[in-house]
Amino acid sequence: MTAKKGLKIASLAGIPIYVSWSWWFFAALIMVVFRPTFSQALPDASTAWTWAVAAFFVLIMFGTVLIHELAHALAAISFRWKVNEVTLNFWGGATIYEHSSTGKEQTPLRSLTVAIVGPISNLVIAGAAWLLLQVLLDPSGTAQVLLTITVWTNLLIGIFNLLPGHPLDGGRVVESSVWAATGSRARGMRAAGWSGRVIVLLLFVGGVLVPLLQTGELSPFTLVIIVLLGAMLWQAASAAIKTAEAQLLAERLTIIELMTPVQTVLSHASISELIPLLNGAGPGREYQQLPIAVLDLNEHNGHEVLVGIVDSGALASVPRSAWNLPVSTVSRTVNPGAQVHSSDTVEHLFTTFMEFPNEVIAVIDETQVPHRILGIINPETLAGRLNA
Template structure:
């Protein structure tokens, strides 16, 4: 996931995915180009721009508050939350583990829509006060739309399709009844896919009815929900399949290493172009320093390859890319996701013993499936 750090709130790191910018400017353009001019004619273009910017920013602030509510309840339940990432259609709390009970899952999921309803009530109250007091049409327009949008957000999130909050509430209910998280997730994911097809179908109908912008939005949202339902279920299956599997079972032992003083030009010519590996551990004697990846080198201008060394480009061991042979593979998945490197170095007593990559995990899961082993 391509994202950058925005800051932190109460210890939760806030990151913004690049896809967020696409939706941000689409929503901004919709407000400025059609919504506000169509509903509040006669105002200046500058006023429409200010209304659009303020409404869009406060809408995403509302989404952030929605996600923060999930994170605060998860933390209260003993679930470690690394932070929140805002992306195309909202946000997601990055947790290190699933809820341990159906009750915890229900409370964590349920607080999000309640927060959106509370925000809708707040803006609705401001709209009512502003209308009664004769505030500016621009101010009342912003508060009125924010009240409506947050109410719609709460209702949409309550649809019983995973991974929406309503789908998580549904999953928690099925989990409580069956006692089986995987089965509950599968059923909730089916619900998510069903609703995604309904939303896409409604979008197609609106397209043929002449409501092109509305139709495209619905198709886009339905497509996203469909992919999210698939991804969420597959993620659970992978985690369940790797539960109890140790790093030593999947690692490639004694990987080839490179020295820290090697120039990038030599690294490319002698290693990346001659061998199949996409990354190499960096060692100095018996001491592990970090890892150098092909993507890391690609980010460096070619004219610097002759003068820049591996030590100046590598990802250091302090950045969470190290694991122990006896560690559970589910922990490795979390480290890969947190570091973005897609591989970890296996170390015992400070010495490099092996490496595990995302491809190693995928190959192991594929072999297990081909041999007829039950996944999860």
């Protein structure tokens, strides 16, 4: 099965595992770069055999990265969080997970646990490979070469991922530590973003400037890798800082101040019943107004439930002769589970966004019985306000 994100190779505990198209380029690059190393380490081996060893090393790297990402995924599952996918790509891999209201609450310690198990898995692999080296009968053969390079690559991957900066796993350690100390996850994210930028600068100094000053030479391949890696890390760190700043701004406000008020109509109403809600500003402008929320009533307690938002474009295209149609024909369906209470913290709002990405969030007044819908929070609208 193929998709834009790559080739789906398996599913574990309901988690799809993809291999992105960029990973195949990574695999070819690894073979080309390491084949000369295997030729030197195995001087009696044929060219074909060294290519075969390089291909086998690619499989080892594949398994190493997969174990790293599955460690993240299984740790998240242990807290009953929702894991959407695991993807292997050019830079290693990514595990996409989000908090679920049915799972355990997100805390600094749990966030740190999910982050740190990935690098730990690499260090465990390195240790296991080193132990196997100690019992090898032939210390000069192919197995010895593969095990040795497995030890060093896993040590490198594990230590590199523990560097304290976003988007590396060590950045989550920084985020969790600052979150625990200040009570604000956004402050932790901002600190991890800034430390990620520092790591990029140190990477450039250590990988480019120091070799140039010492030898006056620098491998073009090394330069390209450092520039690409540094650009990726800097972009991710900068995005984290921007997101954190927006969340810190939002934390100074209340849910009521962040929401957009709405007018409401029941889902079984006809389009003609929307007309009194329109401001009548003239053809082409009559629908530029407050959103109109489409509601159902919970049959057990009478609470209002947001099930849709009237689409102004669809409404404008309906002729008067069709105004007897239900409002559902001119509304966008929303997830009725995506909701917060007006008294909730903004931190809880952002947790809800994580559980329902790109969904409109309903704001409920829980002080009244039955509960009422006060407004909505659209993630795109909110982002525009906070980043203005």
